[in-house]
Amino acid sequence: MKLVFATSEAHPLIKTGGLADVSGGLTSALVELGHQVKLVLPAYQAVLDKVNKVSVLSQFELDGVGKRLKVRLLSAKVAELKANVILVDIPELFNRPGNPYMAADAKDWWDNGERFGVFSKAVVEIAMDRVGLNWKADVVHANDWQTGLIPALLTLEKSKPRSLFTIHNMAYAGYFPKSLFEGLKLPWKWWTIEGMEFYDQMSMLKAGIQMADWVTTVSPSYAKEICYPEYAYGFEGVLNQRQKQGRLVGIINGIDDQEWNPATDRYISYNYSAEKGRIASKKRNKELLLTLLGDSDPQAHLTIPLIGFVGRLVEQKGIDLILQALPDILETESVQFVFVGSGSEYYEKQLMRLAGRYPGRVFVHIGYSETLAHQVEAGADMFLMPSRFEPCGLNQMYSLAYGTPPIVHHTGGLIDTVVNTTKQTLADKTATGFMFYDPNPHALRATILQALNLYKKPRSWQQIQKTGMQRAFSWKKSAQNYIKLYAKEI
Template structure:
């Protein structure tokens, strides 16, 4: 058994902007189920403080002349202890965890997450006298990237693991910010935090962590290439022996159509006809014609270029000419929100666009849709295609990252071998997307073949148990690497 401090800037159900929150909300629970001693470290955002109960102070200190208190609480619906970094000046504000209400990054993000990282380091080095010192510091994405960098030079330190959920977000700030944060001068070098004249938080994890992993095997290979490496592919090639890919799992107590409280009708592999009741309920709820004949295509996504919004919009006239209905839920760049809303206004019987985040509706879309649209240009892992498979909703994806590791195309060969569970878009283009949609619509009309695809999808095992075991193996490798480095 290892003592693990899981350091994350968000965790479901307390605070969520994307897949990191889902992972942080479920992986520690799975690790605890395998008898690891896990604690989560999370900023005390207002949304978090509104949900936790009986948070008690553990320690306090001053960081950058700001008062900070470490609180202890319990993750709702979980036995995992959660430690909250309470710094009102940094985290107690309206808006999101990273951006203000206008969609702009907080001007002091570097300071906010430097405080967060320094508290993590003080826990790691037992400076806060908590009577608990981790064996493993498990950081996630740029917001925790300074932790391995600041721990690296200490003799009596935990092993460090750093997970990349999306390399596109790197935490880049100017040199003056590096000086203002009073970080060790030795970190300002090519083999440190310096990145083309800027400070890169994520490089702290990529350069200094004992072990690095991504959230799917294919993405671990993709980021070694310039196309997906965002300027860090050379560094990652240099550290390739320390880099692995572990596929994310899903919390199958939350994402389970047989028990999901958000659904009109619950169902499983043996009662798939009840899925149609969810389709009808979703159509009625969203003022779409209630009709089982056209396939209903769902999409739940951040509205950003990565998610394939450009090719969807370019293909939209031809998509809406198909005998389909399309439901899109999400928020993101205003240009995508406005264009999609305009298409929905012009085609109210074919397309519904809901701007925002709505957890119950997310479940209802997964259950009520026949197909799930996810033509990402790149996708480190992806979780919605896993939810879709669990719900018998066949994903339409690009052959990248975790999508390539989880979705098997419904071509004749794969169908005959009972391997197919979705549809793969061959190229990142409107024409290829449209061709795949036409193929899916045609197959949807073949009831027996479609039912077999659904059963294959639903029988896949994407629970956290197997992935959590791989993380335990990774922790042991990190401990061994740390011990070698200390000799």
């Protein structure tokens, strides 16, 4: 099939979250399975700074809000990506420093609606073969609110490609005023509750949900959860409708098993696999990690369990639960913690205070470090991921691959990827991690204590590690599930 994959970010070109990993990993897997894929994203300044082999494919103009905009399509060679990369270059909208969505003051760009509305128009021109590429798409795969207008715009076309819209996180709905709807000259028939109107605003997320041929989200459990008010952010009506039509499907994400593979990982000093060197190499990686973190005597602390956390320091990721549960655990148990991430200034300061209160036992790195993220997965004994909601989650899958049993909340993709440790799952050798069922600090504390207790039983612990490492979460399986949907009759 000929496939256009439209996204606002893709690793390794630009990344703010899991969407970038999906865009890079899934498209490469689709190419490996024999499909023609054009990965289309905006030509942000940060992206143009990274690529050095660029050629102009096409030039044309599109209507923005009250003006005509010049558009260039650039072909970029990116060694890590197997898909053909097309950058939509509209300097007036995308030639800006820093984050794709926010200015330096951490506020959204004032014209985000126009930026991604015009980007969506450009993607439709590519898909419909109106830009001189002599290539028409069979399927257009759009992702999150930034590309939500694409399925809607395609409904206006004759002999249109099929459209699939993936929700990576319901929390971001792409709300904009009616004036943008007018400025983009969208059909008034869409300004209804059955269209993209939402309480007198337009929602680009709703446009994608309502008008795509297929709607997917990134795990089967999250596909069920978003049909309930607690997770739907007001969209439970349209989501339930799409579910009843059989048009809402959950497909679990994969992980890049070249990038996140303890047997080949270039970021860690001692490689290992489920079959070879796991126990000794994890110990060596742990010693090195503790040394890098500033532990005064890492060798003496190798027998003390080390629990890692890598992620955003926001309530969605359960950082508030961690901060409430940890002091009591630190007072009563022999354990160390390492945190890598950034987010709310309040939670950053609280973590730093905790590290000051428990020197040598709580290590904190504010900010993201790719190297340190890999080293925590390889060197920690357990991984903490108590997310309040988690559409799919990647870190728990990385942790399983690295023999670092995750401690997770019973939600979303965490349900679909982690098998809770119970007497039964220990006995039948299916346990891969630890799960708590109520998002409160007491439940989290009890589950951490359960994991710490089992850590003292090496045979059981090593079985949990090995089972997790043998579970395959490669992109190939996910890609095959998407291909079935692409080809399915509408």
